[in-house]
Amino acid sequence: GSITETSDAQAEPGKYKYIESTVTDGLRVIKFNRPAKKNAFLKESYDEVVAALKEAADDPATVVTVTTGAGDFYSSGNDLSNFTAIKGDIKEIAKESGVLLNRFVSAFIDFPKPLVAVVNGPAIGVSVTVMGLYDAVYASDRATFHTPFSNLGQSPEGCSSYTFPRIMGPGKAAEMLLFNKKLTAQEAERVGLVTEVLPADTFQQEVMARLQKHAQLPVKSLVYSKALTRDLETKILHEVNDRECDRLVERWTSDDCVNAIMKFFAAKSKM
């Protein structure tokens, strides 16, 4: 649960453990709220975000929806401890994780109202890849964008294999998705992944004020306009999501991935 700084925000305390979800005068804010772990997603986090998006979609009082991070990070993506916590058949677990991821990404594909990322700091992995499914991405100049898949023997998700080449061109997309390049906020803006970069000092106030204004627009015009820009691709995006998740289920059980993750934890344990 949560208390936000705005007095008329509504939240049901205790509803979520790893996120907060509040709505103020038309603007719904979903905050990744595990700052001690850089807002890394545990399995429960995925399902909580899915539930919060459903809540925002169904709530007549929600016009514009934002995701943002508590503390210095936006999100460090999938918590790699999800892999070490594995007990039982690795193939079975990989399959279950694929179903979980598929459901998470589907919630973004199908979200019917304007969805805006307010990227307060570094963003990694799946928290970046789904950004191609947002309607706008505002970033603090302290934000970074990193999808180190091939380093970890993995492959892209969040429909980024489809959205990134279309947003930034094949070259810039390959640098991120194949060659693990980390972008600054300014670089991410130049390639079109980020809509606008704002100074960190006044970032939250400035962006939230702007979005609060957008949240006063006629919701039907926003929903119908978004549907026009998205509906033609919905079917393709679900196919892409399926293909990406299938490939990851294979990758997660591959030697490439298992060795890379073992190296990651070995290096970490030495620090």
Place this chain on the structure above:
Amino acid sequence: GSITETSDAQAEPGKYKYIESTVTDGLRVIKFNRPAKKNAFLKESYDEVVAALKEAADDPATVVTVTTGAGDFYSSGNDLSNFTAIKGDIKEIAKESGVLLNRFVSAFIDFPKPLVAVVNGPAIGVSVTVMGLYDAVYASDRATFHTPFSNLGQSPEGCSSYTFPRIMGPGKAAEMLLFNKKLTAQEAERVGLVTEVLPADTFQQEVMARLQKHAQLPVKSLVYSKALTRDLETKILHEVNDRECDRLVERWTSDDCVNAIMKFFAAKSKM
């Protein structure tokens, strides 16, 4: 009818009321010509543009076709007085307006020769949204680009719900199509909507000289090359046009839109 500054320009006087259409040495110029009303489109204007595009397509002497505006504006888009002039059943009128708009946008989708916008000043609404169907857009540095749909309870047309996200990425497209952001010429160039910005002082001369040169190229190579870049999408674009017009027919009769337009005229009558 019209007289242009070039001596060999051909125009049939009296053929059009709200536009001019002249051809000079391969270059056809269609000028929106209602400067006292910022070149806003009346119902007749739509049909005149459709006729002029058909004339340009059929004319063997036309190689490259330009649209531009008389006076300081490019075009302020749909003349909102089209709505107040309504007598009779509003639903019937909305349906007819949808058919008119559909025909107008179809003429751009199907235009077979190079089509270039020479944006001499502010451009609003449908004059902006069809720019995604042009082959190039040159803008004076005094031009602006504005599509305030949701402010008016409306939704995108001109295939912009399809072309804008593909040209400028989903974020910049959403700022224009959902959140009513007005772009400067420089901003429009950075997101790819404008091909090049030139200084207002020498804009017309410089651009027209360049296009006059292009109009000497082999027309068949231009037509066939354009067909290669466009034919794969023609069917999709007509579907998009249909969906956008259907949605607008619904929007025009909605409370959101009726209230917004009443507010607009109330504010205007106080000025």
Place this chain on the structure above:
Amino acid sequence: GSITETSDAQAEPGKYKYIESTVTDGLRVIKFNRPAKKNAFLKESYDEVVAALKEAADDPATVVTVTTGAGDFYSSGNDLSNFTAIKGDIKEIAKESGVLLNRFVSAFIDFPKPLVAVVNGPAIGVSVTVMGLYDAVYASDRATFHTPFSNLGQSPEGCSSYTFPRIMGPGKAAEMLLFNKKLTAQEAERVGLVTEVLPADTFQQEVMARLQKHAQLPVKSLVYSKALTRDLETKILHEVNDRECDRLVERWTSDDCVNAIMKFFAAKSKM
């Protein structure tokens, strides 16, 4: 055949006449090697590139593949003397040239591993148009990009009629593909055709060092990730390739093209 500066490079001497193909520690370099003729492609060059791409695809020791040019040019594209060498029925020869070009472009569409252009100098025609099928394009600041099709009465190939509008937007694509505009490396970077521009002095060392590092990544993750970004479009790209080649077969026998090429050689013989 070839000797490269790296001691452990492997090449079969005498295998190719107009290109070199060597592999060093995971990085395959295919070098267009006809510097006295600005690396223009003869008929044999097309088939040699196809063979070298097949070799790179099949070779387990090849992770990342590069194309680059010997000397000051990247490639001046199709050697126009391919046209003057014609003996026999011009329509039959045009048809055969279409088949050759189709096979060449198909090899790029179907190439399964990361493919990077290292553009050391000016690039013209088909050497530019296939760049939309690469995963990254690094350019020296002395490189230029030119596709003068309509000047020669021809039309686009290399799937550029599909990839260029999607990468750079319709306006910038039309300037290149319809209006023969030559881009500097910096301009090509701004429109997304080039991934990054580097200073000519240190270009080869800097880019090759970077790619050598990428060539250490797990090849399966790279191949599967590339497949995710490309497979959805493979069928469309082959259709585009077919349509482009059919159109060129018609164009090559047209008066527009024959006259333009006669003018080219007449001007050359006067120099």
